[in-house]
Amino acid sequence: MSEHEYVPKSKAAKWFNDRLPLLTLGAHLTDYPTPKNLNYWWTFGGILTFCLITQIVTGIVLAMHYVAHADLAFASVEHIMRDVNYGWLIRYIHSNGASMFFLAVYIHIFRSLFYGSYKSPREVIWIIGLMIYLLMMAAAFMGYVLPWGQMSFWGATVITNLFSAIPLVGDSITTWLWGAYSVDNPTLNRFFSLHYLIPFLILGLVVLHIWALHVPGNNNPVGIDIKKPSKDTVPFHPYITIKDAFALLVFMIIFAGFVFFTPNVLGHSDNYIPANPLVTPAHIVPEWYLLPFYAILRSVPDKLGGVILMFSAIFILFVLPWLDTSKVRSAVFRPIYRQFFWILVIDVLMLGYVGAMPAEGIYLVLARVGTIYYFLHFIVVMPVVGYLEKTDPIPMSISEPVLTGGAEPSLARKVNDKV
Amino acid sequence: MIKSNIKLLVLSFLLIISLRPLQSAEMVDPIKVDWSFKGLTGTFDRASLQRGFQVYKEVCASCHSMQYLSYRNLGEPGGPEFSEQEVKAIAASFEIEDGPDSQGEMFTRPGKPSDKFKSPYPNVQAATAANGGAYPPDMSVLVKARKGGANYIYSVLVGYEDPPPGVTLDDGVYYNKYMAGNKIKMPNNLMDGLVEYADGTESTVDQMAKDVTTFLAWAAEPELEERHKTGVKVIIYLVLLTILVYLSMKKIWSRIDSEV
Secondary structure, three states: OOOOOOOOOOHHHHHHHHHOOHHHHHHHHHHOEEEOOOOHHHHHHHHHHHHHHHHHHHHHHHHOOOOOOOOOHHHHHHHHHHOOOOHHHHHHHHHHHHHHHHHHHHHHHHHHHHHOOOOOOOHHHHHHHHHHHHHHHHHHHHHHHOOOEHHHHHHHHHHHHHHHHOOOOHHHHHHHHHOOOOOOHHHHHHHHHHHHHHHHHHHHHHHHHHHHHHOOOOOOOOOOOOOOHHHHEEEHHHHHHHHHHHHHHHHHHHHHHHHHHOOOOOOOHHHHOEOOOOOOOOOOOOOHHHHHHHHHHHHOOOHHHHHHHHHHHHHHHHHHHHHOOOOOOOHHHOHHHHHHHHHHHHHHHHHHHHHOOOOOHHHHHHHHHHHHHHHHHHHHHHHHHHHHOOOOOOEOOOOOOOEOOOOOOHHHHHHHHHO | OHHHHHHHHHHHHHHHHHHHHHHHOOOOOOOOOOOOOOOOOOOOOHHHHHHHHHHHHHOHHHOOOOOOOEHHHHHOOOOOOOOHHHHHHHHHOOEEEEOOOOOOOOEEEEOOOOOEOOOOOOOHHHHHHHOOOOOOOOOOOHHHHOOOHHHHHHHHHHOEOOOOOOOOOOOOOEEEOOOHHHEEOOOOOOOOOOOOOOOOOOOOHHHHHHHHHHHHHHHHOOOHHHHHHHHHHHHHHHHHHHHHHHHHHHHHHOOOOOOO
16 A cells, blocks of 8 residues: 555565565554544554454453363352452453443444445455454353353343244254253353354454455545545544544543443343353343344344344345445535444444333334334435435545535534534 | 434443343332442452352352352452452351362362352252252353343342232242342242341341342452453553654645545
8 A cells, every 4th residue: 555665674684575575564554554533433443453352362261261161150150250260350351351342343333334434345344344243242152151141041041032933943043052952061062162263264354354454445534535645535544543542541541430430330230140051041142142043033022033134134134235235435424424423323222222112012012113213224324315315415525625516615613513 | 414314323322232131121120239340440348248248158158159269369469358268268157069089089178269169959950949849040250141230130139028919929930020020939038137246237128139149240240340450551551652653644634635
């Protein structure tokens, strides 16, 4: 991306760089031209990288003390909390880190939805991102099973039982997943193994995600292509690094607030009761970040239908770049779509809320309405609004927000305010 | 436009979090106690922890285990902080099974500070059988394992009442206002003057319930004081660093004709 070829200064560095151009890569990453109008919603990529590294580092330390056995797992977690030096800190960072990771990823995804970052030419970045998100959910679910508390056990039972809805082979598949005839020690063992594996798969996909990003470059709040690199962009370092660092620190303050002052508020108290296959908890609820999908699952009276709908809710996002028919990327210039975007945000939050409630009465009605709207948004609203909507005038370039279409100059000011 | 929407979002999120406790609306809300360990700088009341241990040892321990605690924990900072001598004496007052010895025999010996708390029953089945089919839960993390935490435990301890008319109870089942379903198999074990506190505090039911709940809160979160102390330092450090980075950012971006 840099305009001139990077040449290392010392002879040794040049010798090495000719054989493995790591220094060229480093130079590319520092010089990488980034739109200068990125707002703070763009800092979550860096924050997510921090979350992943934090989870991997704390996870590796926890794995040194954790015992993946149905009879010992719960006690080994208490051993970490009580006897391992700063074990409580490492475990609380890891368990709250999962929540912070999802908080950041949801902001990251909705930012992409608002500013049209999934659209051409960035479809592959979007799809890799969704694969990361899927793996994150798998990793988080399996991680929640490891302490072998009541919610671990029964959450695992509910989720693995979903596969029994598959016609004909469902039961066989479920037994195969369990490695037993119910969720038991073999299940715990394989979940631990996979929980350790998945973060490294995510790490690999993150590299691809960033690589794919560096081909077209960042989208930006105005959603238009870079016209004059010298005027519209800044080098990644120091401009974006310092801004990412500032946003990351603010994020870390919130993170630390959870870890040190309310470390269990995002978890469920039942998970401090050791797993007991003979006692079913009154309400089995997943962690908060999976609740919207749980609500969709339970909104369908038929088990197979619920499972299909739940997976569709995620997989529909993969074809989003082709469902959106608008030529304009940023919702800043899309007055109609912008309203629907916020309705979707509220819809997903509502689904999350009813996902935590018993599936009955008003909650079931809300879950059904929310589910229907969720799909309508992607299947109907996005294609139709894209065709019908009259978008606002778009600036010529990032540095010169002169408008096309002969609109009055005051609009340029308005655009800057919005951005 | 965007800003007001964000406000709306934050509000809805707070609403969601605040509504979650509604899940169990069939129970009476636990009594709110102003615990000393609440809040950002909360610490345990040392004297209350020591009294609470006495209540646990003399009343609760005949049925409830606390298998994840060791006697040495009683002397560690942030806990009841009994002296080394006291901890040794407490541990030695229990007969612990050990072995096998070189002859392959199990034997008993006086407890050491490194031993785990001795459980009243050899296993869950024995505990269940001896208590009318209801397992007295292990109390090591009980405060974290119940919604409402310390408030809930305290409320159950003081929440025994005669059943309202129309409610009939089986033998060995008691009525408790705060218990889920209002039926509990643990009898009301606390009565005024039950234990004789070493520090002369009057042992009312309320006092004993508060003391033993404080003790259980510590048992569930022995790291609480250190966590609070470290947390305050970490947040102060992060805030200062954030300010410095913010100022650096402003300075760096002032070279560009764009706002950060």
